Amino acid sequence: MAEKDENGQGGFLPKKVYQVDPKTLGIIWNDDKECSYPVKLLREKCPCANCIDEWSGENKIVPGSIPDSIKPIKFNSVGRYAIQFYWSDGHDTGLYTYDLLRRLGE
């Protein structure tokens, strides 16, 4: 069921999503691959329409503008396909699909 892109059925899903340390999120995928994500990187890669221009795909977050102190307040699953983070800077509109998270972890 794995190794499909987003144009196919299946794809990778998480077995476990957890906090590794105050600055790192961990995901164990259903193929047992383990990935860790610096939370600052995740905030910089926010896929929402405010952060990525919907038409050009250009990242509108100014490099260096995200402080090192950034962290999630909480996160939760969205349907069966994504994670939503509530960030310490008040931002919460990004839905991080599992396809995106997997790509960021490769």
Add this chain to the structure above:
Amino acid sequence: MSEDALREEIIKVLKTVKDPDLNRDIVSLGFVKEMKFDGNNVSFDVELTTPACPVKEQLKNECETKVKAVEGVGNVVVNMTAVVRSTDRDQPVLPGVKNIIAVASGKGGVGKSTVAANLALALHVTGASVGLMDADIYGPSVPQMLGVPIAPPKGGPDNKIYPIEKHGIKLISAAFLAKEGQPLMLRGPMLGGIIQQFLQNVDWGELDYLVIDLPPGTGDVQMTLTQRAPISGAVVVTTPQEVSLIDAEKGVKMFFQVKVPVLGIVENMSYFICDGCDKKHFIFKNGGGKTMAERLNVPFINDIPLITNVAECGDAGTPIVVADPDSPASIAYKELAGKVAAQLSINQAKEDNVETSFEVAWEG
């Protein structure tokens, strides 16, 4: 032979009985229960994962034949039972509902609501407890099809809404929110609110299957549902024409993107059977749904024939599965129900370890 030795022999032969969908033997699946002896007579239960199992009779016969052949066994009684398993455990939305099936289409007018209503009833006929949520905000037609008057449903404390019961299934419909004959004219955010209400406030009780009739397309209602509700799987309805197939393919790909398993494609109005002969007339071409399913690598579930009775029964408030259970369309719907239920069981067997619903506070 002692009872224990006999039991051992019986278990041994039952280990050779395979569930063809789950591709494992019924003993290791834990289906064999309540084995009792009365002298050399034996009775036991085979507990399936759905009462709609398409191979129920076949499994029963196989068990009977094989156990009877064991030396020293007299009479054999096999009781087929079923406990439907839940797709998403421990999730907060619709906790009493074991499986949620979305019925979708890309294009309108393909008979999606007719398929949803008859699918729900066909699941119920097998003995499952079933609910039907008519989420087609702009053209809610399920109350008409089930013969339910348009009236606000009964409310209870804490904003609870009670579904209407008809033909043995529970129904809630967007039609109940407007006066009869009046349109619901709503913009996006309101739609989300209605769907949220249907998910949070309706007192469905315990259901094996909740069938959701979606509006056509890939818009607000679909997105809200796939984000808020733990949908176990989707059935995509199309008709054989290219214009319908193009839109249905988009519907399938929407479910791919939001990781809702596509249980399969249904080709409705596949062919016409007139009352004069049994010949199948392929009015709108033939086989498009099947070709698309193969290309997208999803199951093709069934063809549903076009029979004048289907529409008449729907308009009269008693869907064909109830009004004429032996008609070719009813038989096709019952096959559909069996395959949908089987596909859900297959997916559950695969997906045991995936975490689908969580909310975590960050520490530090």
